[in-house]
Amino acid sequence: MDLPVWQALHEELAPQGFTVITVALDSGGAADAGPWIAEAKPTHPSLIDIHHMVAELYGWVNVPSLTWIDEEGTIVRPNDPGFAGEYFRGMMEPGFDFAAMRAEYQRLKERYLAAVRDWAARGRASRWALPPAEVRRRLARPNPDHARAAAYFRLGTYLHVQGWRAPAEAAFAQATALRPQSWTFRRQAWQLEEAGKSGGPEFWAAVKALGDHPYYPRQDDL
Amino acid sequence: MPLMTNVTVVDEGTVARVAAELCGEGLWISAPELVRGTGWERKPAGICRGAVCVPIPPLRESEFVRPDGSVNVAALARHRGQAVVHDDTATVWVFGNSDEVRGAMLGSAAAPDFTLPDVRGHLHSLSEARGKKVLLAAWASW
Numbered sequence: 001m002d003l004p005v006w007q008a009l010h011e012e013l014a015p016q017g018f019t020v021i022t023v024a025l026d027s028g029g030a031a032d033a034g035p036w037i038a039e040a041k042p043t044h045p046s047l048i049d050i051h052h053m054v055a056e057l058y059g060w061v062n063v064p065s066l067t068w069i070d071e072e073g074t075i076v077r078p079n080d081p082g083f084a085g086e087y088f089r090g091m092m093e094p095g096f097d098f099a100a101m102r103a104e105y106q107r108l109k110e111r112y113l114a115a116v117r118d119w120a121a122r123g124r125a126s127r128w129a130l131p132p133a134e135v136r137r138r139l140a141r142p143n144p145d146h147a148r149a150a151a152y153f154r155l156g157t158y159l160h161v162q163g164w165r166a167p168a169e170a171a172f173a174q175a176t177a178l179r180p181q182s183w184t185f186r187r188q189a190w191q192l193e194e195a196g197k198s199g200g201p202e203f204w205a206a207v208k209a210l211g212d213h214p215y216y217p218r219q220d221d222l
Numbered sequence: 223m224p225l226m227t228n229v230t231v232v233d234e235g236t237v238a239r240v241a242a243e244l245c246g247e248g249l250w251i252s253a254p255e256l257v258r259g260t261g262w263e264r265k266p267a268g269i270c271r272g273a274v275c276v277p278i279p280p281l282r283e284s285e286f287v288r289p290d291g292s293v294n295v296a297a298l299a300r301h302r303g304q305a306v307v308h309d310d311t312a313t314v315w316v317f318g319n320s321d322e323v324r325g326a327m328l329g330s331a332a333a334p335d336f337t338l339p340d341v342r343g344h345l346h347s348l349s350e351a352r353g354k355k356v357l358l359a360a361w362a363s364w
Binding site: 158 | 230232235237304305306307308309310311314316317318319321323330331332333334336338339340341346348349351352353354355356357358359360361362363364
């Protein structure tokens, strides 16, 4: 879980005019996200988004997703997977190399945290702060299917809160069909259906079905 | 008499319960119920809520308003660029983000503001961090 890493980074960089804001995409609310938050003891704003509203605004389709915003409120990196990587795939297969996974995790983590530190220190002069034209290129274009998917997901979370399970699941199915790239829609719906299903056989089958396609697409070497 | 149904409308995050007439993909609400439940109101400038007025497109009045003053809020939402969806029984409707909200980010790369609770229910907005660099990080318990 990433929350302790972000909290440590916040403590380290806060004196430089930097803050972390974490958003739990958790339709189960404080009941689900709360224990993790309690353990991380955040001193940064650690927020809970039961409707995945911020994911829609920022075009996030997976966790982790990271966005950098400068002092003026301008996005300088729209959407990165941070130190998440493909290293977890195959974890359920026999003979998986856990040591190699840990090494790759450590490598990506050091690289990503070094990039954040560089930006915190150097701002726009950091090679990791993207020029506005590149930010706009990376931001998702408005897409009617994605807008409908988000509306169906919102319908699903409303119905779920009312305790109407079957209609909620039907709404989540519509959201997933309209935006199949959204792992957050899919995994959250699985999780509401049955605790643990978000990381169950359906999840691993879906990851395997990606074949050569990445689970965490990257647009550059960060 | 049209058949009135109690429906829930989730419109850009706010939830309203209103009596409405379902008519295909239309959702007609009487003038007094409209103001009470949604804040929208028919005015000379169009259909208005607070500072926002949506002019009714010429020659398309019958899609949006009836002579008795009732308004088709689903048509209004679609006209504002909002996705409109509902459950199978059409008793819960969701109107998504309008074009203004979704488009705001694309022109300028300005980070869209939001307000969310922390674990104790205290509300925080992104805009409170103005003047600082922000690492906005999504995670999930699942």
